[in-house]
Amino acid sequence: GVSREQISRVKRDTLIHAALLMLAALLLTGALAWRLSRQLAGQLRHVGQVVGRLASHDLTARAQLPPAGEVGALGAGVNAMACALQAHRGELEQRIREATAHLAAKKDMAERAHHARSRFFAAASHDLRQPLHALSLFVAALKARNQQTEAQTLIENIEASTAALELLFNALLDISRLDAGTIEVHPVHFPLQKMLCDLEQQFGAVAAEKRLRLRFRPCDITLYSDPLLIERILVNLIANAIRYTDDGGVLVACRRRGHMVRLSVIDTGRGIPPDQQENVFHEFVQLHNPARDRSKGLGLGLAIVSRLARLLGHRVDLRSRPDHGSMFSLDVPCGDASLIRSPAPASTPGQIPTDALVLLVDDESAILRGMAELFDNWNIDLVTARSAGEAVQWLDSLGRVPDVIVSDFRLPDDTDGIEVITR
Ligand SMILES: Nc1ncnc2c1ncn2[C@@H]1O[C@H](COP(=O)(O)OP(=O)(O)OP(=O)(O)O)[C@@H](O)[C@H]1O
Ligand SMILES: [Mg+2]
Numbered sequence: 001g002v003s004r005e006q007i008s009r010v011k012r013d014t015l016i017h018a019a020l021l022m023l024a025a026l027l028l029t030g031a032l033a034w035r036l037s038r039q040l041a042g043q044l045r046h047v048g049q050v051v052g053r054l055a056s057h058d059l060t061a062r063a064q065l066p067p068a069g070e071v072g073a074l075g076a077g078v079n080a081m082a083c084a085l086q087a088h089r090g091e092l093e094q095r096i097r098e099a100t101a102h103l104a105a106k107k108d109m110a111e112r113a114h115h116a117r118s119r120f121f122a123a124a125s126h127d128l129r130q131p132l133h134a135l136s137l138f139v140a141a142l143k144a145r146n147q148q149t150e151a152q153t154l155i156e157n158i159e160a161s162t163a164a165l166e167l168l169f170n171a172l173l174d175i176s177r178l179d180a181g182t183i184e185v186h187p188v189h190f191p192l193q194k195m196l197c198d199l200e201q202q203f204g205a206v207a208a209e210k211r212l213r214l215r216f217r218p219c220d221i222t223l224y225s226d227p228l229l230i231e232r233i234l235v236n237l238i239a240n241a242i243r244y245t246d247d248g249g250v251l252v253a254c255r256r257r258g259h260m261v262r263l264s265v266i267d268t269g270r271g272i273p274p275d276q277q278e279n280v281f282h283e284f285v286q287l288h289n290p291a292r293d294r295s296k297g298l299g300l301g302l303a304i305v306s307r308l309a310r311l312l313g314h315r316v317d318l319r320s321r322p323d324h325g326s327m328f329s330l331d332v333p334c335g336d337a338s339l340i341r342s343p344a345p346a347s348t349p350g351q352i353p354t355d356a357l358v359l360l361v362d363d364e365s366a367i368l369r370g371m372a373e374l375f376d377n378w379n380i381d382l383v384t385a386r387s388a389g390e391a392v393q394w395l396d397s398l399g400r401v402p403d404v405i406v407s408d409f410r411l412p413d414d415t416d417g418i419e420v421i422t423r
Contacts, residue, residue, distance in 0.1 A: 040071060043065055046063060046065065047063050047078055050063045050078055054081075059082055062079050062082060115180065118180035121176040122173070128169070132169060133370075134366035134367045136370075137374055138370045139155065140159075144374075144377040168298055171300040172300070174300075175304060186226050189335035189337070189339040190227045191222055191223075192221045192222070193220060193221075197216075199252070200214070203239070203242060207250065212245055213249030215250070215251045216251075217251065221256065222334065222336060223333070224332075224336070229308050229311070230330075233330060234265070237330075238250065238252065240301060241266075244269045245270070246269065248269070249267070249268060250268075252264070257331075259334050261332050261334055262329050262330070263330045263332060264327055264330075265328045267326055269325050271323055271324055272287065281305070283299065283303040284298070284300065285299055316330055355381075357398075358382050359406070360382060360406045361387070362386070362408040368384045371384070372384055383395065383398065383402065
C-alpha cells in the first residue's frame with residue numbers, strides 16, 4: 001500500500017513543478033513583451049522623426065518600416081502624405097517659375113515699348129524743333145518791324161506764347177532724351193565753388209525781387225561728376241526753393257561725408273507734406289498750382305532732376321515740413337583737386353562788323369527765311385543756301401569770302417556743317 005506520507009510527497013513535488021513551470025512561462029512572456037515594446041517604441045520614434053523632417057520642409061524624408069502591422073500601416077500613410085506634399089510643392093514651384101517668366105517677358109515688352117516711344121520722340125524732336133525755332137525768328141523779325149504800331153501788343157502775346165511753347169517743348173525733350181538713354185555722362189574732377197558763384201549770379205536778382213535772402217555757403221571742395229548735369233539739377237532745385245518760398249531765405253550748402261559730398265538746397269518756404277514727397281518727383285505734379293497756370297511752371301523740374309540723378313548714379317534726398325521749409329540734397333562723389341583740368345578759354349561773344357558777309361546754310365527754308373528777316377533788321381549782308389554746293393555757287397558768283405558761317409549740322413546730300421566750312 002501507499003502510505004499517506006508518499007502521497008503527500010508526490011503532491012508537494014507536483015506543486016513545485018507546476019510553480020516552476022509557471023515561473024518559467026512568466027519570465028518568457030515578460031521578456032517577449034519587453035522586446036516587442038522596445039521594437040514598437042523604436043518604430044514609433046522613427047515615424048516621429050520622419051514627420052519632424054517633413055514639418056521642417058524636407059519633403060524627401062520617408063519612413064523605412066516593414067509593411068506589416070499597425071505601425072507599418074502608419075509608416076505607409078506618412079510616406080503617402082510626403083509623396084503628395086512633394087508633388088504639390090513641385091507643381092507650385094513650376095507654376096511660380098512660369099508666372100515669373102511671364103511677368104519678366106511682359107516687363108521687358110513694356111520697357112521696350114517705352115524706350116521705343118522715347119527714342120521716337122527724341123528723333124522727331126529735331127524736325128519739330130525747326131519750325132518752332134523758325135516761328136520764334138519770324139516773331140522777332142515781326143516785332144522789330146512793328147515797333148510803336150497797334151500790332152505791338154499782339155506780337156508780344158505771340159512772342160510769349162512761342163516762348164512758353166519752346167520751354168515746354170525743351171523740357172519734354174529733355175525727359176524723352178533722358179528716357180531714351182541718349183544723354184551721355186562725362187564725369188570730370190571740378191571745383192564746386194566756381195559753379196556756386198555762377199548760380200549766385202544767375203539767381204541773385206530773382207531772389208532779391210522776392211525779398212528773399214539767398215546765401216551760398218562757400219566751400220573749397222572738388223567733385224567728381226558731370227558738371228553740366230549737376231548744374232542742371234541745382235538750377236532746378238534753387239529755382240523751386242525761390243519759387244515756393246514767400247519769406248525767409250534759401251541756403252545752398254555743401255558738406256563732406258566720407259568719400260561723398262552732400263549738396264543741399266534749403267529753404268524756409270511752404271514745404272511739402274509727407275504723403276506728397278515721393279509724388280513731386282513725378283511728371284506734371286504741382287502742389288501749388290491747382291489752376292495749372294503755365295506761367296507758374298510745368299511740373300517737370302523735379303522729374304528731370306530725378307532722371308538726371310539716376311543717370312549720374314547720385315542719390316537725391318528730400319526732407320520737408322509744411323509751412324517750415326524743405327531741404328533737397330544730392331550726394332556727389334568727392335574729386336581729386338590735382339586732377340582738375342582747366343577748361344578751354346571761352347570765346348568772348350564779339351560784335352559782327354556791319355560790312356561783314358554772313359553765310360547761312362540750312363536745309364529748312366522756314367529757318368532761312370526767318371534768319372534772313374532777322375539779319376535784314378540788323379542791316380547785315382546775308383547769303384543763304386540750302387546745301388554746301390549751293391553755298392559755294394553763290395560765293396563764287398559774288399567773288400567774296402564770308403566772314404561768318406552759320407550752318408545747320410545735318411544737311412541734305414549726306415553733307416554736314418563741318419564740310420560746308422572746310423569747302
Ligand atoms: N522747395 C520746394 N518747396 C515747396 N514745394 C516744392 C518745392 N519744390 C517743389 N515743390 C512742389 O513740387 C512741385 C513739382 O516741382 P517741379 O519742379 O517738378 O515743378 P514746377 O516747379 O511746378 O514746374 P517746373 O519746374 O517744370 O517749372 C511744385 O509744383 C511744388 O508744388
Ligand atoms: Mg520746378
